[in-house]
Amino acid sequence: MPQSDPTELRPPRPRSRRGPGWLLLLVLLAAGIGWYAWNVRSSASGAAAPGATDTQQAAVQQPAPTDAAPGAEPQEGEIQNPIEEPLGEQAVLPALDESDVDVGKELAQLLGGQRAGAFLQLDAFVRRAVATVDNLAREQAPARMWPVHPMPGRFTVHEQGGAQRIAAENSARYEAFVALAESVPAAAAAQLYARLYPLFQVAYEELGYPGKYFNDRLVAVIDHLMASPEPAEPPAVHLVSVAGQVQSLQPWVRYEFLDPQLQQLSAGQKIMVRVGLDKERRLKRVLAGLRAQVAKAAPPKAGQ
Structure with a gap:
């Protein structure tokens, strides 16, 4: 697929003085903690997640959302949340297909090489990040496109009042990721996102959104997760039964919420609920700070 020149996708510098945001933080706190998302269809089929070599093709082939998709950005043609171009002379960005090395170095400098390697899937990181953000407001966020490594441990439940509930100790598995999200240096991450933004825009248009602005989608997804x-x-x-003679090797991924309203939540909102109330509120505080960095439009009123 022919790629656009990333430098052509930078909008004119807006008058707003708001700083650009930290996409990495959203990916870490939302995608990372959700590795053990309950995906009944994938576990029932026994299909393994494709390797990294499938990432680019999978991301490009992902269908565009309908206008009614949760967290959909405004449909007006005007950009709602423009990213300011960094001040001063900037290095020329590589083409998206050739950006892995440069992006990996930037992330290692931001987080430290050891933490970046431990938490992140650095191959095709930009495409993974864009696809994951876009999917968080949908029913499923396919693990094969996530930009993070799987977390240790597994989802656990316990009996209470005649029903199985998410075990309290399950929340402890997410502490490292929540702490990392809280520790990301905001100013440095904001500058990195601004420098690399044209690459994210190219990847977003590859998904089937020509003329749509990725940062508007990011803000819409943040608002969706905050709700x-x-x-x-x-x-x-409850554990979903799977028909067939071949038993699943990972039965814990076949749990669903018993409350139908919770089960109808998007993949991202299920992740927020699953981490436990204390960590959900901590993550929402991080999201609020993130929104202040990336958004120009006012947040939606409660209940909207």
């Missing part, structure tokens, strides 16, 4: 419900107690879940 996640906050159950007062760990939600009840």
Whole structure:
């Protein structure tokens, strides 16, 4: 597929003084903690997630959303949340297909080489990040396109009041990622996102969004995640039966929320609920700070 020149996708410098945002932070806190998302269809079929070599093709072939998709950005042609071009002379960005090395170096400098390698899938990172952000407001966020490595441990439940509920100790598995999200240096990450933004825009248009602005989608997804419900107690879940003679080697991925309203949530909102109330609220504080960096439009009012 012919690629656009990234430098052509930078909008004129807006008058707003708001700084650009930190896409990496959203990916870490939302995609990373959700590795063990409940994907009944994939576990039922027994299909393994494709390797990294499939990432580019999978991302390009991902269908565009309908206008009614949760967290869809405004449909007007005008950019709602423009990213300011960094001040001063900037290095020429590589083409998206050739950007892995440069992006990997930037992420290693931001997070430290050891943490970047431990947490992130650095191959095709930009495409992975864009596809994951776009998918968080949808029913499923395919693991094969996530920009993070799987987390240790597994999803656990316990019996309470005649029902299986998410175990309290399950929340502890997410502490490292939540702490990392809280520790990302905002100013440095904002500058990195601004420098690399044309690459994210190219990747977004590859998904089937010509003329759409990726940062508007990012802000819409942040607002969607901020609207996640906050159950007062760990939600009840049940194990989905799978027909067939071949048993799943990972039965814990076949849990669904017992509450139909929770089960109808998007992949991203399910992740927010699944981490536990305390960590969900911590993540929402991080998201609020992230939104202040990336957004020019006012947040939606409660209940909208």
